[in-house]
Amino acid sequence: MATSTTNEPLGGTPSGPPSPADGAGTGRRLGALLHRLDVKGAPYAFVAPFFVIFAAFSFYPLVYTSWISLHDVELATLDVMKWVGFGNYVDLWGDSRFWNALRNTISIGVLSTVPQLMMALGLAHLLNYRMRASLFFRVASLVPYATSVAAAALVFTMIFERDFGMINWALGTVGVDPVSWEAEKWPAQTAISTMVIWRWTGYNALLYLAAMQAVPADRYEAAALDGASRWQQFTHVTIPGIRATIVFTIVLSTVGATQLFGEPLIFGQGPNGVTGGADNQYQTLGLLLYEEGWKNYQMGRSAAVAWAMFLLLVLAFAAQRVLARLRARQS
Amino acid sequence: MTLHSLPVRTDVPARSSAGKPPGPGRRPLWRGRAGRQHHAGPLAYLLLGLMTVLSLFPLYWTMVAASTDNTRVSQTPPPFLPGPNLFSNLSRAWDEAAMGKAMLNSLIVAGTIALSTVMFATLAGFAFAKLRFKGRQALLTLAIGTMLVPPQLGVVPLFMLMSDLGWSQQLPAVIFPTLVSAVGVFFMRQYLAEALPDELVEAGRVDGAHSLRIFWSIVLPVARPAMAVLFMITFVHAWNDFFWPFVVLDMTNPTVPVALTQLSAGYVRDQSLIMAGALLGTLPLLLMFVVFGRQIVSGIMTGAVKG
Numbered sequence: 001m002a003t004s005t006t007n008e009p010l011g012g013t014p015s016g017p018p019s020p021a022d023g024a025g026t027g028r029r030l031g032a033l034l035h036r037l038d039v040k041g042a043p044y045a046f047v048a049p050f051f052v053i054f055a056a057f058s059f060y061p062l063v064y065t066s067w068i069s070l071h072d073v074e075l076a077t078l079d080v081m082k083w084v085g086f087g088n089y090v091d092l093w094g095d096s097r098f099w100n101a102l103r104n105t106i107s108i109g110v111l112s113t114v115p116q117l118m119m120a121l122g123l124a125h126l127l128n129y130r131m132r133a134s135l136f137f138r139v140a141s142l143v144p145y146a147t148s149v150a151a152a153a154l155v156f157t158m159i160f161e162r163d164f165g166m167i168n169w170a171l172g173t174v175g176v177d178p179v180s181w182e183a184e185k186w187p188a189q190t191a192i193s194t195m196v197i198w199r200w201t202g203y204n205a206l207l208y209l210a211a212m213q214a215v216p217a218d219r220y221e222a223a224a225l226d227g228a229s230r231w232q233q234f235t236h237v238t239i240p241g242i243r244a245t246i247v248f249t250i251v252l253s254t255v256g257a258t259q260l261f262g263e264p265l266i267f268g269q270g271p272n273g274v275t276g277g278a279d280n281q282y283q284t285l286g287l288l289l290y291e292e293g294w295k296n297y298q299m300g301r302s303a304a305v306a307w308a309m310f311l312l313l314v315l316a317f318a319a320q321r322v323l324a325r326l327r328a329r330q331s
Numbered sequence: 332m333t334l335h336s337l338p339v340r341t342d343v344p345a346r347s348s349a350g351k352p353p354g355p356g357r358r359p360l361w362r363g364r365a366g367r368q369h370h371a372g373p374l375a376y377l378l379l380g381l382m383t384v385l386s387l388f389p390l391y392w393t394m395v396a397a398s399t400d401n402t403r404v405s406q407t408p409p410p411f412l413p414g415p416n417l418f419s420n421l422s423r424a425w426d427e428a429a430m431g432k433a434m435l436n437s438l439i440v441a442g443t444i445a446l447s448t449v450m451f452a453t454l455a456g457f458a459f460a461k462l463r464f465k466g467r468q469a470l471l472t473l474a475i476g477t478m479l480v481p482p483q484l485g486v487v488p489l490f491m492l493m494s495d496l497g498w499s500q501q502l503p504a505v506i507f508p509t510l511v512s513a514v515g516v517f518f519m520r521q522y523l524a525e526a527l528p529d530e531l532v533e534a535g536r537v538d539g540a541h542s543l544r545i546f547w548s549i550v551l552p553v554a555r556p557a558m559a560v561l562f563m564i565t566f567v568h569a570w571n572d573f574f575w576p577f578v579v580l581d582m583t584n585p586t587v588p589v590a591l592t593q594l595s596a597g598y599v600r601d602q603s604l605i606m607a608g609a610l611l612g613t614l615p616l617l618l619m620f621v622v623f624g625r626q627i628v629s630g631i632m633t634g635a636v637k638g
Contacts, residue, residue, distance in 0.1 A: 043542075047454070047455040054477055058508065060485075060492075061489040062480060062484050064485070068491075123382055129369060130371065131370065137383060139628055142628060144389075146567055148570065148588045148613065150589075150592060151609035154594070155606070158396065158605075163405070206628060207632075209632065210632040259482075259483045261483070262577075289483065289486070293490075299487050302487050306485075
């Protein structure tokens with residue numbers, strides 16, 4: 001324990017020069033030194049664990065991925081790296097499976113994110129009413145978030161089963177022929193998107209709800225005085241009021257969609273999983289990354305896919321930026 | 332780093348003003364106070380009821396399928412009411428499908444990750460909220476940036492690193508990369524900025540307490556509720572984490588999600604066994620949500636909003 005009783009303001013900026021008249025002994029000076037050291041150094045010590053662990057297990061791998069992507073590396077001999085320059089990227093560019101996976105990642109991303117966020121907005125609006133059992137409804141809408149990808153994907157895979165699945169049975173009762181949810185491209189992508197929507201709608205709704213509750217009431221009052229209908233209040237007060245949160249959920253969902261892996265993997269039930277169906281009809285970039293690395297043993301190509309994913313993400317954010325700026329200019 | 336964890340509100344006090352009484356002298360015209368709207372009508376209840384059914388039905392049906400047998404599950408129309416075999420299926424999943432071992436592993440992994448995340452997040456959150464030091468803003472911005480990096484990008488080097496360390500197929504390979512979380516740091520920073528009075532920290536300094544002592548005796552007691560919420564949310568994420576454990580672990584030593592993939596990959600699919608495994612693997616988290624639902628919901632909402 002530091003022995004100094006120097007009264008410094010919180011956080012280390014000294015309140016003034018140390019009093020020269022203070023003729024205390026060396027013990028006291030040592031104490032003051034320790035105290036200064038503590039005040040100056042402790043903040044760094046407190047934030048250090050986060051940054052050290054992040055650097056070791058997230059930042060270093062991220063950077064090293066680019067180095068590996070310039071080499072041929074086999075899964076069995078990870079320490080033998082053969083320089084190939086941009087060979088992996090050239091191969092990827094000419095590989096139709098890559099373009100297919102890219103298209104699938106984008107289409108499943110759109111199919112899952114857009115309805116998910118719209119529904120979350122509606123659900124948040126409903127949860128924002130003053131009502132009975134509001135806690136129950138909030139917890140219930142969050143329950144899917146407590147379900148793992150694996151468990152959720154297993155259940156939905158059965159619900160979407162072609163021969164005895166519940167969806168096809170329900171469709172049959174209204175006279176629709178059974179759909180081959182797994183074997184056909186768009187049905188498969190729809191089923192996979194359904195899993196994503198189910199798991200994340202309630203979570204996003206709670207984020208929107210929190211933001212809605214922070215919109216100042218007088219804005220609604222002003223809108224109401226201007227004769228705005230409830231719908232107009234929703235589109236002209238609520239939506240602008242929670243815009244920052246909407247952008248935030250779009251960013252999070254985009255990051256999530258880019259990495260989509262577990263849902264399509266399990267939906268393919270084993271052998272079909274990694275390839276994303278017999279015709280790669282729902283193979284995402286995440287699955288391709290895994291297939292190249294851990295099924296074809298080409299770690300260099302796998303790393304190149306990872307960088308392609310990153311590029312996709314950067315482009316997606318850039319596009320969002322540009323769109324936002326265009327919209328701002330219009331209005 | 333877990334994305335999709337707590338998002339962060341950096342510019343709004345952690346506890347929103349919802350629920351406070353309306354300002355004096357002014358009758359609330361449309362809303363009681365910020366965000367509080369009209370009373371719900373029958374239509375709102377109906378729609379919420381529908382959403383609740385959609386939310387809960389897949390889990391209910393997991394239970395139904397886990398309680399029947401394989402032939403009944405594969406008939407049309409599918410079963411809608413529970414059968415008699417729930418406990419025999421659960422115990423088969425526990426024994427045959429390695430769910431017992433997987434659940435123990437997941438408990439170790441999620442427990443360790445949640446504990447360390449809470450500890451480091453509280454330390455860093457306190458420093459960012461209440462201590463002043465050079466580069467604070469820059470470090471904070473850097474930490475925000477880490478949230479946008481998809482963890483899959485580093486998976487190849489991470490895999491190499493783990494095999495160098497001899498941790499392949501071992502639990503430390505899953506535990507170490509996620510010992511900290513940026514969103515956790517923000518969550519604690521937001522909470523402490525609001526809940527911990529500056530005077531309390533200053534008083535500790537005046538009394539001659541060093542920083543660690545202040546952290547231990549002054550910060551921790553204040554931070555406890557937020558730490559509990561962060562623990563639960565981190566636990567949920569760690570328990571459910573899929574991609575990296577799937578890559579680095581194998582069936583001899585799986586976590587719950589990894590064991591579940593194996594259940595479904597067999598050539599003869601025992602549907603009610605699969606569903607029993609899924610139910611078993613989800614049950615601990617469901618129990619947590621039933622008991623602590625209020626805290627988890629409020630944690631997500633108060634930690635939330637605005638990037």
